[in-house]
Amino acid sequence: MSHLTPDELKGKITVQFTGERGQDVGGLTRDFFIELSKEMFNAGYSLFCKSDNGSSYMPDAKSYVQPDHLRYFKFVGRAIAKALFEGCNLECYFVKSLYKMLIGQKLSFKDLEDFDNNLYVGLNWCLQPHSDIDALYETFSITNDYFGRPEIVDLVPAGRDIDVTKDNKEYYVERKAYFHLYKNVQQQIDSFLAGFYEIIPRDLISVFTYKELELLISGMPDFKIADLKASTNYNGYTANSP
Numbered sequence: 001m002s003h004l005t006p007d008e009l010k011g012k013i014t015v016q017f018t019g020e021r022g023q024d025v026g027g028l029t030r031d032f033f034i035e036l037s038k039e040m041f042n043a044g045y046s047l048f049c050k051s052d053n054g055s056s057y058m059p060d061a062k063s064y065v066q067p068d069h070l071r072y073f074k075f076v077g078r079a080i081a082k083a084l085f086e087g088c089n090l091e092c093y094f095v096k097s098l099y100k101m102l103i104g105q106k107l108s109f110k111d112l113e114d115f116d117n118n119l120y121v122g123l124n125w126c127l128q129p130h131s132d133i134d135a136l137y138e139t140f141s142i143t144n145d146y147f148g149r150p151e152i153v154d155l156v157p158a159g160r161d162i163d164v165t166k167d168n169k170e171y172y173v174e175r176k177a178y179f180h181l182y183k184n185v186q187q188q189i190d191s192f193l194a195g196f197y198e199i200i201p202r203d204l205i206s207v208f209t210y211k212e213l214e215l216l217i218s219g220m221p222d223f224k225i226a227d228l229k230a231s232t233n234y235n236g237y238t239a240n241s242p
Contacts, residue, residue, distance in 0.1 A: 001082075002075050006198040009082055033083040037090035040076050047072055047188075052117040056093040059188035061144075070191040077195025080217060085199055089219035097181045099210035101189060104202055109177035116180060123173045131169075138164040140172060142179065155179055 001009065015028040041048050041057055046066050048057040063069040083090050097111040112120040125131050140159030144151045152160055155175040164172045182189060196205075205213065 001078065002071070009078065009199055010085065013082070013086065029086060030088045033079070033086070033088045034091050036079055037083075037092040040079075040092060045072065047076070051095050051115045053114050056095045056114060058095045058098065058115055059185040059192065061184045061188075063185075063188055070187055073188050073191035074195035077192040077197075078199060079195075081196040081199035084217055090217055093214070093218050096210060098189070098192075099213045101182070101193065102196065102202075103206045103208060103210060103213060105210060107178060107181050109173050111181055112177050119176075119180065123176060126164075126169050126173055133164055133166055133169050136164070138172070140164065140175060142176065144184075153179070 013029055015032040017028065017031075039045075046060055047063050047069060049060040050056075051058055059073065063073075066072065080090065080092075095111070095115045097107055097115065100107060100111065109120070109123055112123065126133055140155045140162040142153050142155065144153055154160055155172070156162065159175075162168075193202075208216065
């Protein structure tokens, strides 16, 4: 699929599983994309990491341990767009910010909440009127861990020399959120978007909200009735009540 042109990828796809007999009338194609979506998050490829909520994924900032990681991200973008093009749901859920970037919506520091809740809580505290931001001695920079070696990264030009104060804390929160949601994984996300837009252009996908796009890609999650019954508490009501 990586070597096909965008026009070729928009053509009809027919799937046959090795060692299995069956005619592809849609079911095999759906199975193929489901299996493919599972492999996207295979820890052996180091492409994605789990968010704090444990059910969605974000590109891994350290995916560069995989030499072809950017080619893989472009392929993942293509595969997801092709599945959407075919009307096949995938077993994959991404963080909210990735859906918003797909439709070209501006990011907010609140988008951190489902990705890194501790960071979100900390930045939200910074924005409160009573927060003593000066006592933190923060600057417009962060320290990244590069395989045990600390590396200072500026959030703005010469940010390590700019103190965070009550007068600039809103801008600090904005820059830090932007770094973690996009800048820190810019190459990965840009490759992903480039692959996706080869199949479905941005102007076509931007008519949806990020929630609608999530449903289009992944559908509604499956619920196991037995698990639901086992974890449900009835208060003032019984299952046999009219």
